[in-house]
Amino acid sequence: MIEDLHSKILNWEAAEEQVHNWQTEGEKIVFTNGCFDLLHYGHLHYLAEARDLGDRLVIGLNSASSVSRLKGNHRPINDEKTRLFQLAAMEFVDVVVVFEDDTPLTLIQLLQPDVLVKGGDWKPDQIVGSNIVLSKGGEVKSLAFVEGYSTTRIEEKILGSIKK
Secondary structure: OHHHHHHHEOOHHHHHHHHHHHHHOOOOEEEEEEOOOOOOHHHHHHHHHHHOOOOEEEEEEEOHHHHHHHHOOOOOOOOHHHHHHHHHOOOOOOEEEEEOOOOOHHHHHHHOOOEEEEEOOOOHHHOOOHHHHHHOOOEEEEEOOOOOOOHHHHHHHHOOOOOO
16 A cells, blocks of 8 residues: 555656656546645545546645745645655545645646646636646636635644634
């Protein structure tokens, strides 16, 4: 089982090769990205829905340094290895690959997914890499946001600022 998890966590070169092989076989590749710091129902619902849009789900995971730049020095709460393995443990996730930049633009250029997905707080024309995917005839989707679920909300609850 642990080998199965390791086989889903790929470097950029291996991810590019795997995505290319799947596309050559006619499979539709869905790509999404995020910090996925404290996994919650909103994340799980979103990722399962994203997977339903194609044959394979590839997740670009913000590195720890990227999360800190985007969310503040107190984040990520979970280290990179934990976040990688949590995502890889999901049955409907096929590949997880870390990126260091603040956006996954370079990774999207490399992988050339067929479908690009983000959560409902993003409009399709605001999604980084949408022009790349659309220019090759792909799709860009903004999936519905599940209200009441966020890592920030969990963090606030832990800190005692939200009543149960």
